[in-house]
Amino acid sequence: MDPDAEPVLDLVAKAAPGYLSSLAARPVDDAAARVLLDDLGGPLPEEGLGALESVGELLRIGTGAATHSSGPRFLHLVVGGVTPAALAGDWVTSLLDQNAVLWSSSPLATTAETVALGWLKDLFGLPAEWGGVLTPSATFANLTGLACARHWWAARHGRDVAADGLGGLPAMPVLGGGYVHPSARKALQLLGCGRDTVRTHGDGRADPAAIERDLAALDGPAVLIATAGEVNAGDFDPIDELADLARRYGCWLHVDGAFGLFAALSPRTAHLLRGIERADSVAADGHKWLNVPYESGFAFVRDPRVLGETFGSWHAPYLLAGEVDYSRLGPESSRRARALPIWATLRAYGRAGYRELVERHLDLAAHLGRLVEAAPDLELLAPVRLCVVCFRYRPPGVPEEELDTLNAALGEALLADGRVYAGTTVYRGHTALRPAIVNWRTTEADVERLVDVARELGVRFVQDAG
Template identity: 75%
Template sequence: MADPLGERDRASEALDLVAAAAGPYLETLTSRPVHDPAAAGLLDGLGGELPEDGEGSPATIEELVRIGTGAATHSSGPRFFHFVVGGSTPAAQAADWVTALLDQVAGLWATSPLAAEAETVALRWLKDLFGLPATHGGVLTPSATYANLTGLAAARSWWGERHGVDVSADGLAGLPAMPVLSGGYLHPSSSKALQVLGCGRDTARILARDDAGRVDLAAMDRALTELAGPAVLIGNAGEVNTGDFDPIDELADLAERHGAWLHVDGTFGLFAAVSPQTAHLVRGVDRADSVAADGHKWLNVPYDSGVAFVRDPAVLGRTFGAWNAPYLQSAEDTRLNYNNLSAGSSQRARALPIWATLRAYGRQGYRAMVERHHDLALRLGELVEAAPELELLAPVRLCVTCFRYRKPGATGPELDELNRRLGEALLADGRVYAGTTVYRGMTALRPAIVNWRTTEDDIELLVSVVRELGARLAA
C-alpha cells in the first residue's frame, strides 16, 4: 500500500475498526485503572523505522487501537483528578468524530458556513449559560492559555490606543511597560500570555494580603491611584490549588473607578455561574472587559477547546483582523469570519462538539453536573476530615479539595517529603490519579472533580488509595 488513492472505495474500513473498539473501551472506563504501568511495553510498538511501503489503514488503525486502548492514560475516565481535566460527554465525543469526518476549514464563512454558524450559535449559548451579556464578542480558541492570550491581547490593544498607538500595526516600541496587576492567584497561563505578547512574563505586579494569595484590594486601589493611567487588572475565578476566587465584583468596581481593563481568567471557575448554589462566586463577571474559559475542562468536550469573550467586540477585530492578504476578507468584514478575531488562521471546527453537548444536555444538564461535582468535592472534604491521618488545608469552594497526608510527630519538611512521595506513588499505582502542589508552603494533594462520569464511589476509592499508600510510605 503506497498511495491512499488505492483505498478510496473502502475508506470507511478504518473508521469501522475504531467504532467497533469504542463500545468495549468506553464500557470499561469505569473499572480500568487510570494508568496501567504494566502496559508501558506497548509503546515500543509505536517505534521503528518509517515504512518504505505502508501497511494500509486497516492494519495500521487496528494496531493503533490495540496500543492506545492499553497504554493510554485514561484521563476521560472518572478517576483522573490530576490537574483539572474533564472527559468527553457522549454527545461531544460523537460530534468530535463528525468534526474529523467533515474536516472543515473553520474560521472563514467562505470555507465553511457550517463551522462559522456553529461557532456563532455555540458562543451565544455559552454566553447564556455563563450569564454574560449577549452583546459580548467571542471566539473559540485551542485552550485557556490561548483564551487568556486573546483577552490580554485585546487589553494590550486597548492600552496602546490610550497612548495613541496601534500596537497591532506598530508594535510596542517606544511605549512604557503595560501595568498589569493581580492577586496571588495568577495562573501561569496568564503569565505565559503576557510573555508571548511581549509584555513580559514576570511583569504582573502581585498584590496579595496573605500567603494563600488572596488579593489585597486596598493595595490595588492605591497602586492604581499612583499609576494615574491605563492599567490591566487580572481577576482569577477558580484558583487551581483550592478552587478559591478573587472578588470579581469588587475588582470590577476598581476597574471602573480607575478606568482600567479587567480581564478574568475563569478557566474552570466560570462554570460556577451555571448553578444558583455557586453563582455568587463569579458575581460581577458580566462587568469584565474580557473573560477566558476552557471547554475541555468542565464543559467536558474533547481536547482542545477554549473560549474568549470580550465586552467590546470591535476590539477583537482591531487586535487580530489586519491580515494584509488579498484573498482574505478585510479587517472590517468580521461577520462570521472568526480568523479575524483570534491569533489562529487554520483550525478545526471545534464548535461542533460544543454545540452538540449543549444541545444534548442543556442548561439543566450542566447545572446538575456542576452541583454534583461540588457535592462530591464537599464529600471528599468530609472524608478527609474524618480520617485522622489526613488534613484538610483549605475550605472547599467549588470542585477542588486541597489536603495532605500527615504522620504523627513529623516536622514540616518531613511531611512535605512524605506527600511528595505520596503523589509519585499515586501516579505510579494508577488506580486513581492525583498530583501534588505547594499551597501556603506545604506540599499537598489537590484533586479536581470535573469529569461527568465521576461518582461518590470514585471519591471513596481515592481516599482509600491515599490512605493505603500513605500508610505504607509512613511506616
C-alpha cells in the first residue's frame, strides 16, 4: 500500500477547480467521450499500478466520460448540483472516515447529525421536538416514515410487528391520491405491505371526499400518504385536508416531500405545505434542492419514541451506544457521516441563502413557462407551481395522434445531443418534457437554451419526417 497519501490527494485537489469551472461550458453528456469507459475494464491486475497512476486514470476517464450532472443544464430527473461548501464537507467526510451510527463510534458524527436535523426542522418549519434521522435517499426516508406507520398500525391491532412480524394481521390500508411516488410504493413493498395495495383516489391530486368515504367503510386504522411536490408538474396534495381526515379517523399521515418540502422556504410557496406540522412523518431528500451529495435523505417523525420502537432492540450488547444511537432510529447500522456536508452547507449559506436559492429557481421556472407559452410550437401542459415545467413540442400541422411519438423521440434526442438534459414523462396521457430546476448553477441563459435546443431538434424531426 502507498505510504504517502499527499501526492494522490493533491492530484485530486488540483484537478477539481478546473473541472468545476468547466461545467458551465461543457455539454451535459459527451457521447464521443464514452470511448473512455472502455479504459475502466480489463482483468483485475495482479500487481497494482499504485495510487497516483490509478487515481490519475480515474480522473482522466471520469472528467471526460461522466454525465456532468453538477452542471447548470442537467434538468433531468430532480438533481441539484453540490454547493462548494457541501462538496468540501463531503471530502472531509471521506477524510475522517467516521462510522456515524453510535456516540461511542463517533461523537463528532452523531453530534453533527443531531445539529443538522435540528437545523433542517427549523428550515422547514417542523416542530423542534420531532424525531429524525438521516437516510441514504428519499426512498429510504419514505421507508423510515412508513415503517413507523406500520409499527403504529400493528400496535393498534395488539401486535409488536418489530418483534413478531406481520403474520396473522390483516392488510394495512394505505390511501392516497394519484401522485403517490414509486419510492413510497417501493417502501411498502420492502415492508411487506405490498407495492400495489395503495388505494388511490383521484388521477392527480388526492380527493379528500373520496378518501373519507373509503375511511368511513374501514374497520380499523389506516395510513394516508400525501405528496408534496409531484414529479411531473410540481403539484401538491391538500395536506391540510388530509390532516383533518387523519385526526377525524385516527390515521397516520405520511408526507412524501422529496423536493416539495423546500417550498416552505419561500413565502410565495409556503402555503402549499399548510398542515404539514400535523403530519406524523415527513420524508425529503438533500441531493435535490438542498444541493448536497447523494446519500443525503432525511426522515422526520412526530413522536420520536416510534422511531426507537420501530428500529431498536437489537439484542446486541456490544452495540450499546451511550448518549446517541442512530442505528436504533433508522434502517442502517454502519453508515458514513452524511451529516457533515449538510452541516457545512447550512452553516455556509444559512436560511437566507437557501431562501434565495429556492426563489431564484421559482423565478427560473416561471421564466421557462413564459418562454413555452410564447413559442408557437410548444405547449404548456400544467401551470408552473414550483420548479418543474411540464410541456411538449406541438408544431403546427402535426396530428394529435402523432405528438406522443414525436415528443418521445425529442426526449431521446435531447439526451443524446447532450447540450441540455431533460427527459420525458407521461402527464395526463401526453408524452411531455418535464425539466426540473434545482441546481444552484442554473441561470436564465440555461433554461433559454433548453427551449432553443428543443425547438431546433423538433424542427429537424418534422423536416426529416416530411
